[in-house]
Each structure stands twice: as C-alpha cells, then as structure tokens.
Amino acid sequence: MAQRHRVVIVGGGFGGINAAKALAKANVDVTIVDRTNHHLFQPLLYQVAAGILPEGLIAPAIRSVVGDQRNCQVALAEVQDIDVENRVVIAREPDTGELRLPYDTLVLAAGATHSYFGNEEKFAQYAPGMKTIEDARYLRDGILAKYEMAELETDPAEKKRWLTFAIIGAGPTGVELAGQIAELAHVVLPRDYRHIDTTSTRILLLEGAPAVLPPFDEKLQKWTHDKLTKMGVEIRTNTLAVDMDRSSITVKGPDGSEEIIPCRTRIWAAGVQGSPLARVLAGKLGIDVDRAGRIPVGPDCSVNGRSDIYAVGDIMTLDKLPGVAQVAMQQGKYVGKLVTGRLAGQPAPPPFKYFDKGSMATIGYKAAVAESFGMKMTGVIGFLAWGFIHIMYLVGWGNRFGALYSWLRAMVFSKNRGHRIITFDGAENVAHRGVGGPISKQRLGDNVPVPDAPTELSGMRVSTPDDAS
Incomplete structure (x- = not known):
C-alpha cells in the first residue's frame, strides 16, 4: 500500500493551525510539531500579564483545536534541525530523546521572537518581552511584585523607583500594556495598599519613531497619545533606550542627550525577529535571511522556489507584509489549499494576495x-x-x-482583576533581577546530550502504551 503524502507543520500558531485545517479533506497525513501544547492567541496575551484573563481562555490545547481532524496528529517537541536533502525534521522530545519527522511537504510556521536590535546581551536580562504564556506570567509577577516591594519600602526614593515602569516600544503591544498598567495603578490597586499611593505610579512609554502606533493613521495616533496622557502615561517619542541595569534605564532623547531614569521595571515591546529556525533553513538552502531574521519566500509562499518547503507568518518576508495574525492565517489557508490542489492535479493557484x-x-x-x-x-x-x-x-x-x-x-x-496570584518565590525572583529576563530565555534541556536511538513518527500515532511506559 502506497504511503500517503506527509505534511509536517512546524508551529501551532495562526499560520500552522490554518494550514492544517485547510488540509482537512486532502489525502495527506498532517503532523503539527510545536514546543508547547497550546495554540496561543497572542493579541490578548497582554491581558494575561495584566491579570484580566486566565491563560487557558487564550491558549486552548492544539489537540483540541484539531481534535476532529482525523488526518492530523500533534507532537510536543522542539525542532532543532531540518535535513532538506532527506526531507526530515529533527526535533527533541521532552525527555531529550530525538524525534525524526519525515515529510513530503514542510510548512514552516514557527513565528517570531524578541529582537533587541543587537543589544541582546545587555537588554534581554533586564527588559523581558512578551511572546509566550511564560513571558506573560512572568510580567504579571513582575508588575504586581513591584507594588508589594513598594509597600514594604521605607526610603521614598527607592519607593519611587519600585513604582516606575518603562515600556520600550509604542506599537500596539506597548500601548496596550501602558494602558493596562495605568488602569491597575489608578482604578484597581488604590484601595488595596496602605503605605503607598498607587496613583503616583510613573509609566514611561518610549518610542523611537515620531509618534505612538507608527503604522496607524495620524488621527488615531493623536487620539491614542492624548488618551494615554490623560491616563497618566508619560510618552516620549524620538527616544531610544541605550542602556539599562537592575535599577535604571538610560534613554537618548531627540536632542541626542542621555538621561538615566531610576526604575525597577522595563518591558520590551520594540521589535521582533523571525524564529531561529529561519536561519537554520536558510543556511541549509544557501540563502540569506533579512535584517529581522526572516526567510524570504516566493509569491506562492515557497522557500527558494522549492515545491516541498513553505514558510508562513512572522518567520517569512514577502512584499513587506506586516507581522500580524491576519497575514499568518491567510497564508496558512493559502498553502493548505495549494498543497491540496496540487495533489489533486489541479492548476496552481494565483500568487498569494493579502487582504488587509x-x-x-x-x-x-x-x-x-x-x-x-x-x-x-x-x-x-x-x-x-x-x-x-x-x-x-x-x-x-x-x-x-x-x-x-x-x-x-x-x-x-x-473594577478589579481576578487573576493576580503571585508568590514569595516569584516576587523574590523579579525583585532580585529587576523584572528579569523572560523565563523562556533558557530553554528546557539546553546542552543535554541526545541519545543515539531516534524515534520515527510518520503515521497517525505519536506513541504507544509501551512507549509511554
């Protein structure tokens, strides 16, 4: 019996899930491999950090999302390499075992990570970003712990430092975080503390461009600027973060002068770069990634003109498309339909066109x-x-x-936030490290040796009862 066409999708985000669903009726076996077990709705991630939403509402299990799709299976593993010659995705299982996923078609939908514009070593440990559930939880701990520390502080200068928050980047994520911290400070927390005035919280929103929400219409930029200012947010445009340590941030203003601002919390919302897998694949194919670490794709989302490898969403670059969820969703559907049509002998579809x-x-x-x-x-x-x-x-x-x-x-x-649980250990961690670097910076099992015996996964089952024992 001939083996069915095997499609491996790396990433269970918007692009990967939509590609899988578009293949639901195709004569293929689909495997989604992801280093988490959930499909994250990133646009609402900041509300987890603000204590508004529990993470489960925006992160359903991938298995439940594709549970009715009989030709789709899910593997919890971290992809480390891609053998393009033999068409095999090489990943690491949670127990450090090697997982090999043979494919006939590969869809790379691994998303993006934080970009510190070459300052990773200096900034990453002090200014966490927000791309994962772990990042959001950590930021929530960091924000709430600062109020607890300020409540216990007796030195007025140090108390002020605990209550100063600097958000680097005034795109949608930065604006939304600034607004939520302002609402926490002025609406939610004032009645909870006895020794601090939470309304004295200083919230700095730093943006290198001339206005907040750079991609938006000028009218909306001005409205946002005025609204945030009324909420108590201090907006500084044409301003860059140039240095930071555990208890301060150094900024360069529009006139070129530098200012050291005492603060215990920095949050990075200034930029993203493609998943490291983009560089891995580009190196195997002898092509270059762009400045943001994204791999270039053709009009049909194929990589380097190959009919067996596609990239969708934040990991790819095409026609200066924005790094938003809608691009990933539409590209995922496009590639899924393209593969379905090709296997059915249908003509190739027209080039991908983004509908904004x-x-x-x-x-x-x-x-x-x-x-x-x-x-x-x-x-x-x-x-x-x-x-x-x-x-x-x-x-x-x-x-x-x-x-x-x-x-x-x-x-x-x-007028409260129902998800404000923190612990002494969590508060201690963020107190000793500023807000600290994101937990996800050090991945599970780094530098752990991989056993020689690999596990093959090409059918509909990921493991058997014997495997689990």
Whole structure:
C-alpha cells in the first residue's frame, strides 16, 4: 500500500493551525510539531500579564483545536534541525530523546521572537518581552511584585523607583500594556495598599519613531497619545533606550542627550525577529535571511522556489507584509489549499494576495482605536469593535463566553482583576533581577546530550502504551 503524502507543520500558531485545517479533506497525513501544547492567541496575551484573563481562555490545547481532524496528529517537541536533502525534521522530545519527522511537504510556521536590535546581551536580562504564556506570567509577577516591594519600602526614593515602569516600544503591544498598567495603578490597586499611593505610579512609554502606533493613521495616533496622557502615561517619542541595569534605564532623547531614569521595571515591546529556525533553513538552502531574521519566500509562499518547503507568518518576508495574525492565517489557508490542489492535479493557484482587514489597539476600558475598510474608530465605538473582533477569533464558544465574562467582571462590574496570584518565590525572583529576563530565555534541556536511538513518527500515532511506559 502506497504511503500517503506527509505534511509536517512546524508551529501551532495562526499560520500552522490554518494550514492544517485547510488540509482537512486532502489525502495527506498532517503532523503539527510545536514546543508547547497550546495554540496561543497572542493579541490578548497582554491581558494575561495584566491579570484580566486566565491563560487557558487564550491558549486552548492544539489537540483540541484539531481534535476532529482525523488526518492530523500533534507532537510536543522542539525542532532543532531540518535535513532538506532527506526531507526530515529533527526535533527533541521532552525527555531529550530525538524525534525524526519525515515529510513530503514542510510548512514552516514557527513565528517570531524578541529582537533587541543587537543589544541582546545587555537588554534581554533586564527588559523581558512578551511572546509566550511564560513571558506573560512572568510580567504579571513582575508588575504586581513591584507594588508589594513598594509597600514594604521605607526610603521614598527607592519607593519611587519600585513604582516606575518603562515600556520600550509604542506599537500596539506597548500601548496596550501602558494602558493596562495605568488602569491597575489608578482604578484597581488604590484601595488595596496602605503605605503607598498607587496613583503616583510613573509609566514611561518610549518610542523611537515620531509618534505612538507608527503604522496607524495620524488621527488615531493623536487620539491614542492624548488618551494615554490623560491616563497618566508619560510618552516620549524620538527616544531610544541605550542602556539599562537592575535599577535604571538610560534613554537618548531627540536632542541626542542621555538621561538615566531610576526604575525597577522595563518591558520590551520594540521589535521582533523571525524564529531561529529561519536561519537554520536558510543556511541549509544557501540563502540569506533579512535584517529581522526572516526567510524570504516566493509569491506562492515557497522557500527558494522549492515545491516541498513553505514558510508562513512572522518567520517569512514577502512584499513587506506586516507581522500580524491576519497575514499568518491567510497564508496558512493559502498553502493548505495549494498543497491540496496540487495533489489533486489541479492548476496552481494565483500568487498569494493579502487582504488587509484593518488594525486595532485597545488603550483601556471603553478606549480603543481601530481602522478597517476605510473607517476610523476611537473611544467606545473602537472598543466595541475591538472586543467583537477579538471574541470572534478566539477558538471555541466556551473560551469566547469565558473571555466576555472576565471582561465584564474586570472592567464593568468589579473594577478589579481576578487573576493576580503571585508568590514569595516569584516576587523574590523579579525583585532580585529587576523584572528579569523572560523565563523562556533558557530553554528546557539546553546542552543535554541526545541519545543515539531516534524515534520515527510518520503515521497517525505519536506513541504507544509501551512507549509511554
């Protein structure tokens, strides 16, 4: 019996999931391999960091997302190499065993990671970014722990340092985080503390460009700037972070002068770069990645003109497409349909064309900006549009109702945040390391030797009861 066409998808994000679903009716065996077991809805990740949403509502298990798709299986492993000559993806299992995934078609949808623009060694340990659930949890610990430390502090100068937050980057993520910290400081926390005035929190939003939300319309930029300023956020545009340590950040202003600002919390929201797998694959194919570490693809999302390797989402670069979820979703569907049609003997589809449905960002309760189909919305209208779109893109009606309930509870009825659990150990960690570097910086099993005997995974089963024992 002839073996069915094998499709390996690296990454269970927007691009990978949509590629898998587009292959649901194809005569193929699909394997999604990811280093997490969940499909993360990143646009709402900042709400986990702010204590509004529990992580489970925005991170359903990948197995449940594709559970009804009989030709799809899931493997929890970390991809380390790609053998393009023999068409094998080489990954590491959680127990450090090697997992080999033969493929006939490879879809690389591994997303992106933080970019510190060449300052990784200096900035990464003091200014965590937010790309994973672990990052969001860590930021939540870091933000809340600073108020606990300020409550115990007796030195006024040090108390002020604990209550100063610097966010580097005023794109959607930076704006949303600044707005949420402002709401925590002015709405949620004032009644909880006895020895600090949480409304005295200093929130710095630093942006190297001339305005916040650089990709947005000028009218929306101004509205956002004015709204954040009214919420107590100190916005500095044309300003760069040039140095930082455990208790301060050094910034360079528009006039070229440098200023050292005492602060215990820095959050990085300034840039991203493609997954390291882009460089791995590019090296195997003898091509170059761009400045952001993304691999170039052709009009059909193929890599280096090959019909067996495709890249979608934040890991690829094509026609200056933005690094947003909609690009990954549409490219995933496109590649899935392309492979399905090719195996069915159908003509090749036209080149991929991105349909821009618009952009949006929320600043706080009843305050958001959105531009879609020529319409520009702000305030309550923008907030309702933002809420509707994000609810509809969550996976599963249970998660949608759960998110809606959490929003109503947190922002309308209780004016509280229901997910503010931290521990002494967590507070101690962030207190000793500033906010510290993201937990995910040191991956599980780094430099752990890989056993000689590999595991083959090419059918519909990942393991057997004997394997598990």
